[in-house]
Amino acid sequence: MDTQGYWKNKLGKYSQEEWSEKPSKFLTEVEEYFPNGGTVLDLGAGLGQDTRYLAKKGWKVIWMDISEFGRDYAMEKAQIENLSNIEYQLADLGETLQLPKNSVEVIYSNLGTQFFSKERTRKLFEEIGEILKPGGILAIAVNSKNDPEIEGLVKIDEDYYENMGGLKKRFFDTESLAEMVEGFDLLLLDNKGGSEKGDMELIRLVGRKI
Secondary structure: OOHHHHHHHHHHHHOOOHHHHOOOHHHHHHHHHOOOOOEEEEEOOOOOHHHHHHHHOOOEEEEEEOOHHHHHHHHHHHHHOOOOOEEEEEOOOOOOOOOOOOOEEEEEEEOOOOOOOHHHHHHHHHHHHHHEEEEEEEEEEEEEOOOHHHHHOEEEEOOEEEOOOOOEEEOEOHHHHHHHOOOEEEEEEEEEEEEOOEEEEEEEEEEEEO
């Protein structure tokens, strides 16, 4: 799969949607759990609408995503809005995260942590736990096992599917997501998340690093 081409096409279509200029529904639901200030790592940040929203609120934000198109789009939008408190890091979340331990107050991801094997997903959450400062907040939303999209995908492993474009995606319920997250006091875990992209069920998790 041409990863850059796939996401250029996908994010290009998303950029034409009205909701792409607004913070995600998930962020507005969970920002109340965030501390008063510091650094947010936005994993799988895409077009950067949540990154910019947080930057406008005074956070230092690290935009992290694999997409060069997403980075360029997010940077252009931030320049127009005179936002200088954003750092951009191109990164494949399927590989080890290159950030110092105990370095950020919040790690946030809206549909960015669900594209990997079970082994890599577990390791990714271990790395997240290391990067967060003690008492730091993890806030993530992932697709549910009840997502109707599954019907059109090819199953390659338990709860892990591939679409016709070659993109692999993992689907969760509250129990399987909780299994991946250790060392956190769970403040929120449910299947009541929704998306501005359409009628779908999302699994939401907010945890505080112990």
